[in-house]
Amino acid sequence: xxxxPYTEKKDTRSGFGAGLQQLGQTxxxxxxxxxxxxxxxxxxxxKAENPDRFFQVGIAEANMIGIAAGLTIGGKxxxxxxxxxxxxxxxxxxxxxxxxxxxxxxxxxxxxAGLTLxxxxxxHQILEDIGLMKMLPHMCVINPCDYNQTKAATIxxxxxxxxxxxxxxxxxxxxxxxxxxxxEIGKAVMLNEGTDVTIIATGHMVWKAIxxxxxxxxxxxSAEIINIHTIKPLDNEAILKSIAKTKCVVTAEEHQMNGGLxxxxxxxxxxxxxxxxxxxAVNDSFGESGTPDQLMTKYGLDTVNIIEAVNKVIKRK
Amino acid sequence: xxxxxxxxxxxIQVRRDIVRxxxxxxxxxxxxxxxxxxxxxxxxxxxxxHNPKKFTMDGIGEDLFFLxxxxxxxxxxxxxxxxxxxxxxxxxxxRKLNSRxxxxxxTHDHLPGVRIASGSLGQGMSVAIGAALTKKLNKDNSIIxxxxxxxELQEGQxxxxxxxxxxxxxxxxxxxxxxxxxxxxxxxxDVLSLGNxxxxxxxxxxxxxxxxxxxxxxxxxEGFSKAKAFIGKGxxxxxxxxxxxxxxxxxxxxxxxxxxxxxxxxxxxxxxDQLVGNEVxx
Ligand SMILES: Cc1ncc(C[n+]2csc(CCOP(=O)(O)OP(=O)(O)O)c2C)c(N)n1
Ligand SMILES: [Mg+2]
Numbered sequence: 001x002x003x004x005p006y007t008e009k010k011d012t013r014s015g016f017g018a019g020l021q022q023l024g025q026t027x028x029x030x031x032x033x034x035x036x037x038x039x040x041x042x043x044x045x046x047k048a049e050n051p052d053r054f055f056q057v058g059i060a061e062a063n064m065i066g067i068a069a070g071l072t073i074g075g076k077x078x079x080x081x082x083x084x085x086x087x088x089x090x091x092x093x094x095x096x097x098x099x100x101x102x103x104x105x106x107x108x109x110x111x112x113a114g115l116t117l118x119x120x121x122x123x124h125q126i127l128e129d130i131g132l133m134k135m136l137p138h139m140c141v142i143n144p145c146d147y148n149q150t151k152a153a154t155i156x157x158x159x160x161x162x163x164x165x166x167x168x169x170x171x172x173x174x175x176x177x178x179x180x181x182x183x184e185i186g187k188a189v190m191l192n193e194g195t196d197v198t199i200i201a202t203g204h205m206v207w208k209a210i211x212x213x214x215x216x217x218x219x220x221x222s223a224e225i226i227n228i229h230t231i232k233p234l235d236n237e238a239i240l241k242s243i244a245k246t247k248c249v250v251t252a253e254e255h256q257m258n259g260g261l262x263x264x265x266x267x268x269x270x271x272x273x274x275x276x277x278x279x280x281a282v283n284d285s286f287g288e289s290g291t292p293d294q295l296m297t298k299y300g301l302d303t304v305n306i307i308e309a310v311n312k313v314i315k316r317k
Numbered sequence: 318x319x320x321x322x323x324x325x326x327x328x329i330q331v332r333r334d335i336v337r338x339x340x341x342x343x344x345x346x347x348x349x350x351x352x353x354x355x356x357x358x359x360x361x362x363x364x365x366x367h368n369p370k371k372f373t374m375d376g377i378g379e380d381l382f383f384l385x386x387x388x389x390x391x392x393x394x395x396x397x398x399x400x401x402x403x404x405x406x407x408x409x410x411x412r413k414l415n416s417r418x419x420x421x422x423x424t425h426d427h428l429p430g431v432r433i434a435s436g437s438l439g440q441g442m443s444v445a446i447g448a449a450l451t452k453k454l455n456k457d458n459s460i461i462x463x464x465x466x467x468x469e470l471q472e473g474q475x476x477x478x479x480x481x482x483x484x485x486x487x488x489x490x491x492x493x494x495x496x497x498x499x500x501x502x503x504x505x506x507d508v509l510s511l512g513n514x515x516x517x518x519x520x521x522x523x524x525x526x527x528x529x530x531x532x533x534x535x536x537x538x539e540g541f542s543k544a545k546a547f548i549g550k551g552x553x554x555x556x557x558x559x560x561x562x563x564x565x566x567x568x569x570x571x572x573x574x575x576x577x578x579x580x581x582x583x584x585x586x587x588x589x590d591q592l593v594g595n596e597v598x599x
Contacts, residue, residue: 031454055450055485060477063443067481070383070447073432074375074455078447093437094474098444102424102434 001217002192004210006176010147012168012204013111017042018147019154020079020109024050027077027158033068034081035061040170041081041111065091068106069098077158078106084113084167085126088133099163100136107157108133109166113143114254115282115299116171116204116292125287131259133165134232140185141232143167143253143261145206147175149229152183160185167203169254171292174207186230188238194224197310198242198249202228202261205252205280205301212306221310234264240272248276248317250309254301257281276316278309324534327399328358329594332565334395334408336588337598339579342412345420348575349466350392352497352560355537357396360462364541369401372429380459381448383433385441386466386495387421388577393430394418398599402430408599439472441465442492446482446553449490460548461490468500471509476521482553483522491544493556496531499573514557524552531560566591 023030024046032046033055047054057064061082068078080087087110088095099106115125134141140162144150150168157164177189191206192213201209206227213223224242228235243249249269251262262279269275282299296302331354339345361367365380384393391411398405403417410416417428421436433444445463452459469475482490494514502508511517518525524547528540540556547554562576563569566588580588 052454057481058477058484060474060481062440062474063446063477063481066440066443066474066478067447067450069433070444070449071451073381073448074377074451074457076451076454094440094443097434097437098440104433 001213004176004191006174008175009172010175011170011172012144012147012150013040013170014042015144015147015150016109016111016154016166016168017045019151021045021049022155023158024053029075029077030079030158031055031071031076032079032081033057033064035059035064035086037082040083041109043081061086061091062094065094065106066098069102069104072104072106079109080106081109081111083124084110084129085124088129088165089126092132096136100139103138104163105161107164107166109154111168112170113167114169114204115287115295115301116169116254118170118292118295119289121289122286127256127282127287128259129167130231130253130255130261131263134259134264138162139232140164140230141167142185142230143203144229145203145227146173146177148179148181149177149183152181153229156183156185169204171204173204176207186233186235188235189227189229190238191225191227192223194222194246196222196246197314198224198226198246199252199306199310200226200228200239200249200261200265201252202231204254208301208303209252209306211303212310215303215307216310221314223310228261231261231264234268236268239265239268243269243273243275248313250278250280250306250313252280252306255281257283276313278313280305280309321534321538324358324362326594326596327362328354328534329592330596331358331392331395331399333589333592333594333598335391336566336580336585338391338395338408338411340585341409343579344412345391345579346388346577347391347579348499348562348569348573348577349386349389349495349497351566351569352532352562352564353389353392353464353495354565355532355534356464356493356558357392359534359537359541361396361400365462366459369430372402374424374432376432377455378457378459381432381461383441383445383448383461383463384422384435385463386438386469387435390418390420390422393422397430403428405599438466438469439474442475442478445490445492446478446487449487452489459489460545463492465492465494466500467494467496467498467505467511468508470494470511470514479518479521479523486551487553488547488549488551491554491556493558495560496557497560497562499562499576501573501576503573518555522552524550524554526554526556528556528558531558532564
């Protein structure tokens with residue numbers, strides 16, 4: 001099992017803030033909007049350095065999405081920032097009509113996705129956002145795994161023409177991917193080559209997949225681990241290639257089982273190579289208040305859950 | 318200054334287009350379309366600085382219009398075609414399979430003249446504000462226009478946008494309200510009254526002008542010049558324009574019933590008999 005040393009734990013939202021700050025310095029067309037959550041979204045630096053290109057819209061997310069759509073007309077590249085719940089469910093029709101159907105170059109940037117926002121509870125813990133966004137035709141959906149990758153993704157999506165949903169979170173997690181990585185939209189990242197099982201993870205679950213891989217290696221199980229930062233478009237080729245070797249798969253995500261990464265992988269496999277699959281995801285349930293770690297344990301999103309799923313799926317081969 | 322006789326004559330033809338388009342597919346929204354005919358004819362034929370022959374999405378250096386009440390697509394399409402955005406014959410594809418003239422306007426099929434999809438009500442003011450902000454960032458002195466139904470103002474997003482535009486001095490923008498007092502289920506006053514609309518917009522920090530006779534070309538033109546006089550004065554501008562749903566066709570006026578129903582063959586003939594002008598049908 002490949003080693004992934006890291007020196008620091010950092011939050012992915014800070015990666016977004018750093019990426020946005022860099023874009024502010026390098027791309028004069030980038031503009032940013034926020035709905036009264038500048039600190040939470042780490043947009044302070046961009047705002048301070050580019051006051052003319054920053055729009056505080058207040059607690060009015062629908063209006064924010066519409067203004068962002070309008071800003072593209074004339075060549076701006078708007079990045080909207082609010083919590084994942086208010087970036088998607090709250091404004092689904094606005095995104096659908098004014099952004100996706102209208103083909104507008106808006107980057108919807110969403111923090112505090114999933115259970116790991118913790119104590120605020122289920123009103124804020126959206127576990128359906130990947131599904132909502134990936135169902136929209138031509139919407140690109142990205143869920144990077146750590147600070148460096150989120151920063152790289154933020155910078156990369158500015159050069160991509162079309163609507164993007166960029167999902168990240170609140171807690172600090174190991175920052176293990178290279179600071180100088182080239183972020184390729186739609187390209188899976190191979191973290192460990194293995195032969196017995198493929199573990200496909202996204203977002204915060206990528207680190208847990210690495211931890212699971214280490215434990216599995218001790219048990220004599222060779223896991224191939226793939227970081228899928230782009231859920232749509234999915235890297236079909238990388239997944240099919242891996243499955244051809246391992247013949248079984250576990251998907252892991254901080255999201256509902258319905259509509260998430262696992263769904264996309266299952267759809268791909270059922271059409272090309274029907275393959276035993278186990279899902280590490282939230283099973284048709286809302287979240288609740290608690291610490292991020294407690295919640296990930298209670299809702300079955302821990303390293304042990306990945307290991308259990310691997311043991312189960314290998315038997316189904 | 319636009320030639321009023323010409324604009325009036327064009328308005329008759331646009332009304333013919335509207336009733337023929339909705340009749341041909343037994344669907345669509347003639348009521349609001351007929352009521353907003355003078356507004357759109359004037360806007361695209363003298364009021365706006367725009368380039369129908371060379372449509373670009375970004376519209377740099379041009380005034381831009383956003384139709385927020387997308388259901389009145391028939392009048393929008395007819396006016397766009399008749400000022401040269403696309404061939405007039407294409408009006409006959411309205412609402413048909415594989416057409417660029419979708420039931421509600423869309424950019425999806427690249428119809429020249431359309432810059433945003435609309436149909437789901439309440440979104441266009443935000444979009445227009447965004448476009449107005451981009452004009453400012455680009456140091457482009459053009460004007461942004463939008464049109465909204467009065468029923469549409471019941472949507473909360475409109476008032477989010479209204480707060481924003483005033484707070485941020487979006488003063489290169491003129492919103493117009495099709496104040497016909499009607500919506501699908503009946504009179505706006507009965508469905509959900511807007512109360513004193515002028516006072517509401519004033520309280521929200523907007524410059525308010527009123528056009529009493531929104532189906533009189535001279536009055537509509539005067540409304541535009543009154544509104545334009547407030548451009549660049551630190552406030553967003555709203556033109557509350559009284560119109561008659563179904564204007565120009567006697568049996569379609571005085572009721573909300575023609576909001577979204579199409580005339581049958583006899584009704585079409587009756588309507589066309591009242592709309593006699595000098596232009597030619599598509
Ligand atoms: C968000 C949304 N809700 C409901 C509708 C259905 N609808 C279409 S037009 C309309 C009435 C609109 O009234 P108004 O804005 O006054 O337009 P008018 O009937 O005067 O043309 C409704 C309810 C819609 N298109 N969008
Ligand atoms: Mg009305």
